Amino acid sequence: MSHKSSKALQEEAQCLLNIYGPQSSSLKVKERQKIPAQVMPVQDPELRSHNMEEVSLGYSLEQARVEALRCLQCAKKNCIEGCPVQIDIPRFIGHISKGEIEEAIAVVKETTLLPAVCGRVCPQERQCQLYCTLGKSLKDIGSSVAIGGLERFVADWERINNKIVIPSVKPATGKKVAVVGSGPAGLVVAADCRREGHHVTIFEAFHKLGGVLRYGIPEFRLPNDIIDKEIETLSAMGVEIKTNFVVGRTRKLTDLIDKDGYDAVFIGTGAGLPIFMGIEGESLNGVLSANEYLTRINLMKAYLKDADTPVYLSKKLVVLGGGNVAMDAARMAKRLGAESVTVVYRRTENEMPARREEVLHAKEEGIRFLLLSNAKRILGDEKGTVKGIECLQYELGEADASGRRSAVEIANSEFILEADTVIIAVGNGSNPLISQTTPLLTVSKRGNIVVDETQQTSMDKIFAGGDIVLGAATVILAMGEGRRSAASINKLLCGPAVETSDPSKGTLS
Amino acid sequence: MNSILYKQQLSTDVFMMRLFAPLIAEERQAGQFIILQTDDDYGERIPLTIADADTAEGSITIIFQVVGKTTKHLSSFNTGDKLPALVGPLGKPTHIKNFGRAVCVCGGIGVAPMHPIVQALKNAGNHVSIIIGARTKELIILEKEMAAIADELIICTDDGSYGRKGLVTAALKDLCERELKPDIVFAIGPPVMMKFCSETTRPYHVFTQVSLNTIMVDGTGMCGGCRVNVDNKVKFVCVDGPEFDGHLVDFDNMISRLNAYKDIERKHYKCFVEKTFNQPVKEEQI
Numbered sequence: 080m081s082h083k084s085s086k087a088l089q090e091e092a093q094c095l096l097n098i099y100g101p102q103s104s105s106l107k108v109k110e111r112q113k114i115p116a117q118v119m120p121v122q123d124p125e126l127r128s129h130n131m132e133e134v135s136l137g138y139s140l141e142q143a144r145v146e147a148l149r150c151l152q153c154a155k156k157n158c159i160e161g162c163p164v165q166i167d168i169p170r171f172i173g174h175i176s177k178g179e180i181e182e183a184i185a186v187v188k189e190t191t192l193l194p195a196v197c198g199r200v201c202p203q204e205r206q207c208q209l210y211c212t213l214g215k216s217l218k219d220i221g222s223s224v225a226i227g228g229l230e231r232f233v234a235d236w237e238r239i240n241n242k243i244v245i246p247s248v249k250p251a252t253g254k255k256v257a258v259v260g261s262g263p264a265g266l267v268v269a270a271d272c273r274r275e276g277h278h279v280t281i282f283e284a285f286h287k288l289g290g291v292l293r294y295g296i297p298e299f300r301l302p303n304d305i306i307d308k309e310i311e312t313l314s315a316m317g318v319e320i321k322t323n324f325v326v327g328r329t330r331k332l333t334d335l336i337d338k339d340g341y342d343a344v345f346i347g348t349g350a351g352l353p354i355f356m357g358i359e360g361e362s363l364n365g366v367l368s369a370n371e372y373l374t375r376i377n378l379m380k381a382y383l384k385d386a387d388t389p390v391y392l393s394k395k396l397v398v399l400g401g402g403n404v405a406m407d408a409a410r411m412a413k414r415l416g417a418e419s420v421t422v423v424y425r426r427t428e429n430e431m432p433a434r435r436e437e438v439l440h441a442k443e444e445g446i447r448f449l450l451l452s453n454a455k456r457i458l459g460d461e462k463g464t465v466k467g468i469e470c471l472q473y474e475l476g477e478a479d480a481s482g483r484r485s486a487v488e489i490a491n492s493e494f495i496l497e498a499d500t501v502i503i504a505v506g507n508g509s510n511p512l513i514s515q516t517t518p519l520l521t522v523s524k525r526g527n528i529v530v531d532e533t534q535q536t537s538m539d540k541i542f543a544g545g546d547i548v549l550g551a552a553t554v555i556l557a558m559g560e561g562r563r564s565a566a567s568i569n570k571l572l573c574g575p576a577v578e579t580s581d582p583s584k585g586t587l588s
Numbered sequence: 589m590n591s592i593l594y595k596q597q598l599s600t601d602v603f604m605m606r607l608f609a610p611l612i613a614e615e616r617q618a619g620q621f622i623i624l625q626t627d628d629d630y631g632e633r634i635p636l637t638i639a640d641a642d643t644a645e646g647s648i649t650i651i652f653q654v655v656g657k658t659t660k661h662l663s664s665f666n667t668g669d670k671l672p673a674l675v676g677p678l679g680k681p682t683h684i685k686n687f688g689r690a691v692c693v694c695g696g697i698g699v700a701p702m703h704p705i706v707q708a709l710k711n712a713g714n715h716v717s718i719i720i721g722a723r724t725k726e727l728i729i730l731e732k733e734m735a736a737i738a739d740e741l742i743i744c745t746d747d748g749s750y751g752r753k754g755l756v757t758a759a760l761k762d763l764c765e766r767e768l769k770p771d772i773v774f775a776i777g778p779p780v781m782m783k784f785c786s787e788t789t790r791p792y793h794v795f796t797q798v799s800l801n802t803i804m805v806d807g808t809g810m811c812g813g814c815r816v817n818v819d820n821k822v823k824f825v826c827v828d829g830p831e832f833d834g835h836l837v838d839f840d841n842m843i844s845r846l847n848a849y850k851d852i853e854r855k856h857y858k859c860f861v862e863k864t865f866n867q868p869v870k871e872e873q874i
Contacts, residue, residue: 351810371811
């Protein structure tokens with residue numbers, strides 16, 4: 080596959096803009112359908128598989144405007160239904176098509192706090208873009224308007240041009256809100272509650288903020304600068320930040336309310352408990368969870384010469400799993416110099432939970448996919464180090480309750496795969512730390528905190544949201560839960576008379 | 589930031605520090621640990637057990653041996669210096685009650701994490717016998733502190749330079765042979781020592797609790813790097829431990845996993861010492 084440079088794509092877009100731009104408001108559906116979908120410029124696969132720089136380079140203004148002209152501005156606005164936070168997608172895209180970027184980002188920020196993040200990591204092909212009328216009319220989801228790419232464009236434009244407006248904060252209410260965890264859910268709660276004039280403190284267990292955005296998602300997919308900028312904005316709003324603070328251990332959850340005077344607490348501690356497969360050989364050296372592998376590299380910077388945290392310099396690495404975390408681990412291994420990286424997944428590519436774009440990028444970078452296969456046991460040498468995996472072949476069976484076809488193992492289909500490192504990326508359970516130390520908190524059998532429709536837990540003044548409630552889900556769903564939690568907290572603290580932000584009708588900047 | 593209130597060198601490679609950490613001092617219980625970094629950006633996270641705490645001063649005490657780059661770096665910090673990252677208390681506290689006769693076996697700097705456990709056991713009304721083992725006399729630490737609390741204190745040195753000559757397991761076996769045999773044994777020290785303490789008590793059916801110090805990154809259950817096999821089940825030392833039934837721990841696997849990054853760790857240590865202290869490091873020193 081050949082990759083056109085950003086410049087070439089920009090020039091092509093300029094030509095198209097000269098044709099379609101002047102008549103933008105009068106374009107007919109058929110004409111819009113004919114405008115070529117804009118290709119997201121990316122770093123050359125060979126080059127990028129040796130660096131940590133971001134893979135996707137983002138649209139130029141010209142490309143963004145051409146892509147925006149493809150939007151049919153249809154009456155039904157199905158795309159909004161597909162968005163977990165209901166961004167007014169046609170309206171922000173309409174502004175982009177006219178070159179009104181400041182107006183476009185304002186529309187996006189009415190409902191979402193982290194568009195630069197969501198534009199990059201949302202599974203758009205299963206959300207907004209799945210419902211896009213243009214994609215449907217062209218009978219190809221891949222031809223839907225690139226809503227994610229456009230969201231990213233407006234957010235980057237705002238940041239690069241120093242147009243980020245620090246949201247105004249209402250006069251101090253004297254009320255205190257504790258936010259436990261600084262991942263996507265916590266960041267949203269902090270912003271939304273602070274805006275109402277409450278004193279907000281974020282408690283983070285690590286020495287750096289961002290939660291899974293920092294330790295999980297690699298630099299080449301979500302640069303740390305973007306997270307830093309979001310946190311800078313929160314600090315500028317007056318949000319207090321306490322790192323190296325494990326709620327449940329450094330301070331009990333209930334002590335935050337009983338002793339420290341917090342009026343409400345939000346728990347957004349995420350799905351941080353790696354699931355292992357329970358197969359033979361999992362405790363050999365060279366077998367690690369994707370969480371551990373990625374944390375060593377992303378958060379602890381093990382890939383840099385000056386960093387103290389060690390990481391395996393693998394030659395033959397195998398990743399077990401088919402989600403985004405599996406793709407991140409596989410592509411990271413390539414960047415750290417692994418000669419061969421194989422993703423082993425027991426279903427087919429259609430069932431893979433990873434974003435389409437990540438799978439595509441992984442393939443371009445030379446990651447090998449071994450589908451309809453799964454590890455049966457991990458083999459070690461006499462020193463207790465991994466030397467390979469015994470795998471089994473699978474076939475697809477009947478659809479299960481979730482509609483996904485089950486994977487059925489084929490008897491006597493064992494084969495051996497050589498490996499010096501095995502990364503387990505088959506999911507995360509919920510972190511038990513807070514529930515262990517807060518006996519009154521109701522949790523489900525799977526350890527997820529149980530909440531009502533207002534995100535309130537079984538305990539008074541304590542709310543929860545994100546992966547600790549949902550199980551391992553997505554950034555945007557976590558943000559949506561954060562939004563709802565903040566609305567409930569604001570309602571609790573201000574009383575019903577004060578209008579609070581409805582999750583779908585936020586009041587950001 | 590947590591400043592260092594006091595620093596003392598206890599033996600060639602062993603240091604004691606009191607760190608200002610009022611919240612940890614208030615919450616910590618026997619058996620719990622902290623994680624610290626000597627550099628906020630590039631440092632690694634290492635777990636160290638809390639040896640003592642003083643809520644009036646708002647301090648915790650750590651005792652550590654120089655074994656790698658981070659502990660070497662930490663040993664160069666002085667009173668008044670600040671630690672860039674310190675988090676805790678982590679892990680489940682030791683389950684303390686009046687067991688009756690408790691034996692606490694400490695190897696090397698395992699005396700440090702045992703200290704708060706001995707205090708708590710004594711407060712709960714136990715009869716406490718302490719066995720301290722070290723290679724040689726110079727490496728015995730906290731003898732006075734332990735003697736002050738213990739009902740009985742037995743010192744063992746490998747070379748016979750102080751106390752009994754021989755390993756702690758021999759002394760432990762003697763206690764198990766007594767008419768009033770121990771109701772519980774706590775063993776903290778090098779993994780091999782904990783393994784053989786557990787083997788020593790197994791035939792006597794004396795419950796033996798060990799405190800594991802595995803490789804960790806976050807210390808809150810997120811990475812799974814600290815996992816051990818206990819009774820053939822995967823347990824995380826940071827959230828399920830650090831204390832486990834020694835008779836059920838797969839020590840051989842645990843010891844093997846402690847060596848997972850040995851080569852890289854050696855290299856980091858050598859580079860650091862040669863660069864920072866301008867001392868050449870020979871292979872046998874690490």
